[in-house]
Amino acid sequence: MDLQCAVQKYAWGKLGNSSLVARLAEANSKAIINKEDPYAELWIGTHPSGPSVVSSTGKPLLNHLQHHAESLGEAERQAFGIDLPFLFKALSVAKALSIQAHPNKEHAEKLFATRPDLYKDPNHKPEMVTAWSGPFEALCGFRPIKDIAFFMQEIHELAGIVGAAACEDLANAAQSGQHEALALRNCFTALMNSSDESVASALKDFEQRIPSLSPEKRDRLMCDLFMRISSDFPGDVGCWSVYFLNFVTLQEGESMFLGPNVPHAYISGDCLECMACSDNVVRAGLTPKFKDIDTLCSMLDYAPGSVDRFRMHWTKEDEFCEISSPPVPDFAMGRIHLPASSTVSYQLPVRSSASILLVLDGHGTGTTNDGEVELAFGKVLFLKANQQMALKTQQDRNLVIYQAFSNV
Incomplete structure (x- = not known):
């Protein structure tokens, strides 16, 4: 049964036919593509924010399922009711998405009950991302704590807004291997709660210092990535997340799984994404949208480590x-x-x-x-x-x- 799918034109999407999403939409539903519009996501599923429709009837897929419940497997119906439990997407990313995480099921229900204007459904949103048509870049999960401590030592502009006490605790945790998550939580929370003025000033100071660094030091401090993000989001606290989160490049066909409370941000490239049927996002940086900093900092998984723990195998x-x-x-x-x-x-x-x-x-x-x-x-x-x-x-x-x- 053919489906026609919804398109989301978020600002971070690739423009016109440079976007995989635009080309898919054009082929899928004869969409007219505007070369100046961003085409960010193609949604395939029943989520009310972008429901797919049955091509032959023009009616939503959910309507079809409700009239043909046997289309769903018995175990699927028992577990999830008369609906698809997942949302399947294609994404085309031109610039970084927000620093974000998704709540677990229990937390999602509470957020939906208290702030339905921000959190649109009561479901969790674990997700799996697979690179398509070339490298796909992302930030994902907290780095090994020794790496973060190194960046704090080398980038005094960042250490200055995090604070001396939090940086010292982080360095001690990195050396001893004890209380790592607590030290990391205190550092990240201090950063995220810094004033806009102090963040913007520190970013500007570091940007101005970068040209004086040796090529080796610029590479070690990931200055090219930092400058790419800061040029798109000047003055945004999320620019510093480069030094807290693992940077990963997925080659075509490689995949990652992101469970609840894992901080992440997609940076560039095309990918396929499959997730629980939810659109809940808690943001704290790299976005003009509302930043729910208190909620994000309280919910995050602060376990440090390499990005390999998120990789999925086929x-x-x-x-x-x-x-x-x-x-x-x-x-x-x-x-x-x-x-x-x-x-x-x-x-x-x-x-x-x-x-x-x-x-x-x-x-x-x-x-x-x-x-x-x-x-x-x-x-x-x-x-x-x-x-x-x-x-x-x-x-x-x-x-x-x-x-x-x-x-x-």
């Missing part, structure tokens, strides 16, 4: 399909890579829950008991639970499809 299901299952029931991901040289019909693994297919490259056909559909870039299909589909490639390009489904 395992072979068969010759042409891989799967990645994060530690949550809301969603899992599959990807199909059918070579152009393949001359046989490939049977897609049957899922016990409903799934979404997004075609990202190549041409082909998909055949179910409902008939045959053409597969090409931007095609989005809903497959009901236990539905069989046979895939065949056409022309001379590999057929690449990503699939999202519940993990129950």
Whole structure:
């Protein structure tokens, strides 16, 4: 069943047809692309802020599910009711998103109850991100504490606004290996609660000092990344997050999983994202939007460490399909890579829950008991639970499809 999908034009998105999202939207629903507009996210699912519609009827996918509950698997219905438990997205990032984290389920319910104007639903939002079409840059999770202590020692402008006592506690924790999370929490909270004037002044002072540093020191202090972000967000406290959070570059096909309360910010590139069906975001920097600093600083996971703890691995299901299952029931991901040289019909693994297919490259056909559909870039299909589909490639390009489904 064909779906037409919603587009979000957030300011950080890539412009016009330079955006993967714009090209997908144009192919998916014949959207008219304005070269001056940012195309940030393509949403595939039932979330009310951007619901997908059934192409043949023009009605929301959720309406279809409510009238055809059998489309969802039995375990899926028991766990989540009559709805898709996940939201599948494509993102095109031109400049950094906000420093943010997503609450756990219990906290999300409290935030929704007390501030529904800011927090739009009572759900948690664990998410998995996969790089597409080149490197994807992000900040993710707190760095090893010795790295942060080094930056505090080398960047006196940053240490000055964090405060001598907090910096000393951090250095002691880095040396002893004790009370690391507490020391890190105190440092980060002090930074985030600094006055706008002191933050802006310190940023300006460091920016002016950078040209005098040796090339080796500039590399060690990640000055190119810092300057890229500070040029987009002058005077913003989130610019200093470069020295607290791990910087990671995902190559095409590489993935990360971000659980509740993990601070992160996407910086540049195209990616696919799958998450629990929520739009809850607690922000504290790199944004003109409301910064809920107290909520963010109180909820964050302050465990320091390398970015490797967030990486997700893909395992072979068969010759042409891989799967990645994060530690949550809301969603899992599959990807199909059918070579152009393949001359046989490939049977897609049957899922016990409903799934979404997004075609990202190549041409082909998909055949179910409902008939045959053409597969090409931007095609989005809903497959009901236990539905069989046979895939065949056409022309001379590999057929690449990503699939999202519940993990129950």
